[in-house]
Amino acid sequence: TTNIKQKLKNLSNELRQGQEDNDFIETDLQQWTQKLEELKKELHNPTTVAIQEDSTPLITKICIDCQDTPDVFERFCGNAQIKENGCLIVKDNSDGHTAIRGKNEYNIGRHKFCFRIEQLPP
Known part of the structure; x- marks a missing residue:
């Protein structure tokens, strides 16, 4: 019309x-x-309009199942030891840089890591 x-x-x-x-x-x-x-x-003589319904939705539902698998320490470079099944890193009292890597790889997104320094060298 x-x-x-x-x-x-x-x-x-x-x-x-x-x-x-x-x-x-x-x-x-x-x-x-x-x-x-x-x-x-x-x-x-109006135009005939036929409505056809498709059972397939226009926008399909996407579900993301994200399992919260805790990361553990896997590799390190420097003076440190991995203990307690990868949940603990112990660094000796020597000065210097120590790099520690987790087992999981993170390419994108935001990730939260919690850690605690229990003892600082005097």
């Missing part, structure tokens, strides 16, 4: 413009009459 409404508005504007300008000929009248007949047919 919006399409028919727009067509009627356009035709009405054409007719008004022709009347105001007083500048139309017989072929213009024939075209306007033809457009009116076409609009009349559209009003009496």
Whole structure:
């Protein structure tokens, strides 16, 4: 109906413009009459609309099963020892840098690590 409404508005504007300008000929009248007949047919024979329902959703449900597996220490570089099945790192009292790596790999996202320093060298 919006399409028919727009067509009627356009035709009405054409007719008004022709009347105001007083500048139309017989072929213009024939075209306007033809457009009116076409609009009349559209009003009496509306377009058939069929709605088909698809059982497949447009947006599929995505489930992410994230198992919270605790990370354990696996490798280190420097003066340290891995103890308690990878849950504890013990660094000796020597100065220097020690690097410690976990078993899991993290490529993207945010990850939280909790650790505690129980004893600082004097």
